Amino acid sequence: MDPIKRLCAAMDEGIDAALITSGPNRFYFTGMTSSAGTLFITREKAYFLIDFRYIEKARDTVKNCEVVLQDDLMGQLGELILHHQVKTVGIENRYMTISAFEGFSGGLPAEVLRDGRLQSAIDALREVKTPEEIAHLQRAQDLTDEAFRFILPYIKPGVSEQDLILELGVYMERHGSENRDINMIAISGKKTSLPHGRADTKKIESGDFVMFDMGFVIGGYHADMTRTVAVGKVSDEQRKVYATVLEAQRRALEAVRAGVPCAEVDRVARDYIDGAGYRGCFGHNLGHSVGIEVHEDPRLGPASKAVLKAGGCVTIEPGIYLAGRFGVRIEDMVIVTEDGCDDLTHSDKSLIIL
Numbered sequence: 001m002d003p004i005k006r007l008c009a010a011m012d013e014g015i016d017a018a019l020i021t022s023g024p025n026r027f028y029f030t031g032m033t034s035s036a037g038t039l040f041i042t043r044e045k046a047y048f049l050i051d052f053r054y055i056e057k058a059r060d061t062v063k064n065c066e067v068v069l070q071d072d073l074m075g076q077l078g079e080l081i082l083h084h085q086v087k088t089v090g091i092e093n094r095y096m097t098i099s100a101f102e103g104f105s106g107g108l109p110a111e112v113l114r115d116g117r118l119q120s121a122i123d124a125l126r127e128v129k130t131p132e133e134i135a136h137l138q139r140a141q142d143l144t145d146e147a148f149r150f151i152l153p154y155i156k157p158g159v160s161e162q163d164l165i166l167e168l169g170v171y172m173e174r175h176g177s178e179n180r181d182i183n184m185i186a187i188s189g190k191k192t193s194l195p196h197g198r199a200d201t202k203k204i205e206s207g208d209f210v211m212f213d214m215g216f217v218i219g220g221y222h223a224d225m226t227r228t229v230a231v232g233k234v235s236d237e238q239r240k241v242y243a244t245v246l247e248a249q250r251r252a253l254e255a256v257r258a259g260v261p262c263a264e265v266d267r268v269a270r271d272y273i274d275g276a277g278y279r280g281c282f283g284h285n286l287g288h289s290v291g292i293e294v295h296e297d298p299r300l301g302p303a304s305k306a307v308l309k310a311g312g313c314v315t316i317e318p319g320i321y322l323a324g325r326f327g328v329r330i331e332d333m334v335i336v337t338e339d340g341c342d343d344l345t346h347s348d349k350s351l352i353i354l
């Protein structure tokens with residue numbers, strides 16, 4: 001079903017219209033990527049107001065709303081509000097800035113609701129992926145698996161982290177990834193104790209762990225995968241940490257199922273890591289949801305109140321980080337099902353020593 005129709009069905013009765021201004025949600029509801037534009041969804045009709053830069057593309061591609069050339073946004077929205085007798089307008093309170101909220105509140109002839117009800121309705125829709133969305137996610141992950149296989153032969157002493165990032169970036173661009181900013185992690189040695197360390201000119205050395213956190217974007221949907229590989233040789237402790245993270249991930253993956261609290265899945269992995277003697281060394285959430293954005297709600301962490309839903313796409317990414325020494329993280333992306341999960345990630349996760 002058209003996502004706009006699904007939103008209207010899911011939207012709280014107290015909301016007459018939805019004002020959508022964020023890039024991710026514009027894309028979710030219209031299928032078009034743009035750096036600007038406003039979607040105004042009433043229960044009778046939806047409008048996409050967009051400026052001249054994007055109007056031709058919008059008229060060609062957006063079929064589920066009336067495309068309107070934007071010249072005076074506040075005035076045009078005001079007319080639509082009066083025409084459709086809209087009394088209350090919901091906003092995306094996760095994305096809208098305070099200044100934009102104040103502008104709409106003061107400039108529109110309707111009550112602008114900042115209570116998060118619209119955001120919750122959108123979150124619930126975006127959390128459960130359609131078969132088409134899952135196909136994009138699987139394709140993005142399949143390509144990510146291929147990129148990981150591609151990069152392995154490049155990982156050797158003397159090659160810098162930046163070299164690895166560049167090789168991967170060119171490969172991903174050439175194979176259709178839509179993320180033009182190379183936002184991935186390729187770090188080595190001591191730096192692997194930094195969960196989101198940054199690649200630089202450091203050269204790979206024998207005995208290093210090398211950690212990759214990467215993902216293609218295909219059809220607007222992100223893959224997210226982390227693998228940690230060893231170079232030359234591994235110490236007993238490196239071996240133990242790797243095996244502990246892998247087992248923590250295996251247990252967490254086994255715990256994933258529709259209806260299970262996100263915090264419970266996190267606890268399974270965390271308890272195992274703590275019990276292996278690494279309490280305090282796994283200082284981030286177990287995972288997060290993925291889709292149009294790489295980090296979406298619900299998160300899988302100790303503080304989460306959410307429960308997994310069938311059709312959710314979540315990462316399972318435990319890690320152990322030993323400050324000043326090394327770290328290991330292993331991340332798969334899975335689709336939650338009624339009786340478990342489908343792991344979209346197929347890259348090897350046995351300890352690879354190059």
Ligand SMILES: [Mn+2]
Nearest residue numbers: 224315317331
């Ligand atoms: Mn992740």
